[in-house]
Amino acid sequence: MEVSNAILWQFDVLVLLMVVVCAVVALQLKDLVSSAIVLGAYSFFMCILWTGMLAVDVAFTEAAVGAGVSTFLFLGTALHVKRRTKD
Numbered sequence: 001m002e003v004s005n006a007i008l009w010q011f012d013v014l015v016l017l018m019v020v021v022c023a024v025v026a027l028q029l030k031d032l033v034s035s036a037i038v039l040g041a042y043s044f045f046m047c048i049l050w051t052g053m054l055a056v057d058v059a060f061t062e063a064a065v066g067a068g069v070s071t072f073l074f075l076g077t078a079l080h081v082k083r084r085t086k087d
Helices: 002-028 032-052 056-080
Strands: none
């Protein structure tokens, strides 16, 4: 029983680390499409964290809205935005 709890704790820390990495990377990226994809990954990892906390209703909402609809809307908007300056 203790071994499985230790493994689950390490998995939670790994997922939390991935959430932080996704957030920092999304802020650092200059390309809007790449940022939208990384934010979708962020929402997916948050969904995994919510599931681990047994908040399945919140995890389902995060998966549907955060990783699904928001990513789709961000990608659609990023593809229609025209760049005015060259970086």
